[in-house]
Amino acid sequence: MSQISLHACAVMIVASFAHAAAPAATQAPSAPEPTISIHDFSFAPLSLTVPVGATVSWKNLDPEPHTVRSVDDQFRSGALDQNDSFSFKFVKAGTYKYVCSIHPQMVGTITVK
Amino acid sequence: MSSDDSIAASRRGVLKCLAFGGAGTLFSLAGGVLAPLDLALAATKGRKSAMLDAPLFVQISDTHIGFNKEANPDVAGTLKQTIDLVNSMPVKPAFIVHTGDITHLSKASEFDTAAQLLSQLKVTELHTTPGEHDMADASASEYFNRYGKASANRGYYSFDTRGVHFVGLINVLNFKPNGLGALGSQQLEWLEADLKGRSASTPIVVFAHMPLWTIYEPWGWGTGDADQMTSYLRRFGSVTVLNGHIHQIVQKVEGNLTFHTARSTAFPQATAGNGPAPGPLKVPAEQLQKMLGLSSVTLKRHPSTLALTDSTLA
Numbered sequence: 062m063s064q065i066s067l068h069a070c071a072v073m074i075v076a077s078f079a080h081a082a083a084p085a086a087t088q089a090p091s092a093p094e095p096t097i098s099i100h101d102f103s104f105a106p107l108s109l110t111v112p113v114g115a116t117v118s119w120k121n122l123d124p125e126p127h128t129v130r131s132v133d134d135q136f137r138s139g140a141l142d143q144n145d146s147f148s149f150k151f152v153k154a155g156t157y158k159y160v161c162s163i164h165p166q167m168v169g170t171i172t173v174k
Numbered sequence: 175m176s177s178d179d180s181i182a183a184s185r186r187g188v189l190k191c192l193a194f195g196g197a198g199t200l201f202s203l204a205g206g207v208l209a210p211l212d213l214a215l216a217a218t219k220g221r222k223s224a225m226l227d228a229p230l231f232v233q234i235s236d237t238h239i240g241f242n243k244e245a246n247p248d249v250a251g252t253l254k255q256t257i258d259l260v261n262s263m264p265v266k267p268a269f270i271v272h273t274g275d276i277t278h279l280s281k282a283s284e285f286d287t288a289a290q291l292l293s294q295l296k297v298t299e300l301h302t303t304p305g306e307h308d309m310a311d312a313s314a315s316e317y318f319n320r321y322g323k324a325s326a327n328r329g330y331y332s333f334d335t336r337g338v339h340f341v342g343l344i345n346v347l348n349f350k351p352n353g354l355g356a357l358g359s360q361q362l363e364w365l366e367a368d369l370k371g372r373s374a375s376t377p378i379v380v381f382a383h384m385p386l387w388t389i390y391e392p393w394g395w396g397t398g399d400a401d402q403m404t405s406y407l408r409r410f411g412s413v414t415v416l417n418g419h420i421h422q423i424v425q426k427v428e429g430n431l432t433f434h435t436a437r438s439t440a441f442p443q444a445t446a447g448n449g450p451a452p453g454p455l456k457v458p459a460e461q462l463q464k465m466l467g468l469s470s471v472t473l474k475r476h477p478s479t480l481a482l483t484d485s486t487l488a
Contacts, residue, residue, distance in 0.1 A: 142279060165355075
């Protein structure tokens with residue numbers, strides 16, 4: 062847990078604790094919710110840029126379970142079985158790198174600005 | 175058929191292997207060397223002499239309770255078969271080691287089902303280490319709530335049985351992006367201290383979920399900082415490193431260290447790099463038993479060394 066990406070860490074250290082590990086239950090009704098699909102052991106798109114306040118959803122299409130875990134523990138899903146979803150509201154600007162904790166070779170990035 | 179002629183499996187033995195879907199691996203202590211035997215072979219009458227000593231322990235792995243996809247819709251059934259196999263052994267092992275992925279999704283209900291099934295083992299002593307599938311709940315607490323006591327919720331611990339020093343490690347936390355499993359500096363420091371002062375003649379058994387050597391990096395089949403661990407183990411005369419995770423037997427011998435991955439009791443996986451990703455391997459139903467039951471590790475008596483035998487029927 063201490064071996065996280067230093068670059069991401071530098072960005073995230075300024076983030077408040079207020080939003081940590083709190084999956085957003087609702088999202089703003091106006092903007093469409095960006096969705097990242099998890100398919101064939103990969104996040105698609107691999108990188109996504111969203112405005113501050115956006116809620117991002119992940120949906121697992123694989124028959125194999127996956128998770129969505131921020132490398133510096135800003136957000137973490139449980140195990141997502143096939144067709145399960147997880148969403149998180151990004152309230153702070155920054156670069157958020159995340160992995161699937163079951164298959165850590167799967168890496169994605171959310172840029173919030 | 176078996177390619178090993180020192181303990182060649184008879185036709186009947188091979189058929190018996192087939193009958194048992196999810197075979198674990200039996201270890202017996204032979205001249206200071208821990209020797210894995212095929213469980214089905216050990217359960218065969220008249221084979222007791224091949225075991226040299228009473229079995230020390232049985233390793234089962236990757237039971238994936240909760241998995242319900244077509245690669246094996248009945249993982250509870252194949253675990254039950256494995257348990258029946260252990261229970262039918264003429265000489266019972268002292269304990270069971272489960273090298274992780276007890277559950278598929280870390281759900282409480284899956285842990286409960288696994289515990290209910292494992293409670294049917296006539297061998298009651300159970301040592302565990304978690305797989306990444308057991309750490310997949312958001313708080314990673316379901317596993318530790320049930321099995322954390324042995325390690326004070328750290329995930330790593332050691333114990334001694336019959337002159338053998340056992341070390342359980344956890345390498346499914348602290349994942350790095352694009353990386354392998356990791357032990358972490360805190361655990362490595364503990365391991366160094368745990369081994370310090372022990373006689374080099376003490377047989378050591380280390381177990382963790384993910385392979386403790388790099389088998390195939392693109393699929394994360396390895397542990398990034400395992401070399402540090404290996405450096406602490408080299409001075410010992412007999413070291414056996416046991417893992418699961420890849421649902422197939424792969425073995426490496428390096429000096430006095432033997433690295434060995436166990437089969438799953440649930441479903442097979444593709445060999446390294448064979449396909450786009452390390453998911454469950456769907457095989458025809460009649461082949462499933464073959465995938466789970468026929469690769470075996472046997473014991474060569476002279477000298478008393480580990481011998482991996484890849485057996486196929488066809």
